Amino acid sequence: MPELPEVDVTRQGIAPYVTGRALHGAIVRDRRLRWPVPHELGASLAGRVVRAVRRRGKYLLFDCDDGHLIVHLGMSGSLRLLPRDVPPGKHDHVDLVFADRVLRLHDPRRFGAVLWTQQPLEAHPLIRHLGVEPLSRSFNGARLHALTQGLRTSIKNVLMDARRIVGVGNIYASESLFLAGINPRTPARRLSHARCARLVVAIKHTLRTAIRAGGSSLRDFVHSDGAPGHFQLRARVYGRAGEACRRCEGTVRRIVQGQRATFYCPRCQR
DNA sequence: AAATTCTCCTGAAGGC
């Protein structure tokens, strides 16, 4: 499931090929993604040069001269760069066509999105409300502390709220809270400045480690016909309910917060 | 405003 690291590794993988190249169009085999893929996508993209590929939260942004292609991988999406003559398989819904390759979106669950906009991105409804980038300089202890002020909801839910902090998905939220030794149920407003600072360090470390792990498996991205990223990241708590904590004598617990599974060690995380 | 619930979808896993 693509979280920030997977999206960023994808971006790194495709950027060397895509940057500076002209799109020839798009092939849409199934428009039914999270929002319908525009009928005129191919016509909108034809002839446009991709100047840069950026990431904002979990959105991939292809900057063209007078517009932006917005791609989201949803829950199960992946992008692969393939020779143009590779036949599409099941769930290969959209191809972004370049001169000698296609960028192919594979997304079984169809929670992803492919949109074209000529609006300034800072005004776009999907981008406008996004919160702070967790790997940015401005995401520090003071910023997180300010962000949690007055919030009665749990810190786990705050980490998952893209209007406040982007990109930290369910897995990395649990992992980061474990690293920081913070109980995921702690009301956000109860976190001290020191604990916020500790949590910020844990989040950055968790995300950077995952990006590094994914990046190393993607050296061959352009020629790969496998899904991107074999993240070697070994989960400390995620998915380990009932198993032994790796740090103490405790047992990892699973709870549900905001209809999402959370894993933590009650002994290590207070 | 903040918080919670609902919703989209398919594949995997578990039960019988």
Added chain:
DNA sequence: TGCCTTCAGGAGAATT
């Protein structure tokens, strides 16, 4: 083997 049911999750939309 096969047919259920349940669960997983990103995040906008709807509701409380």
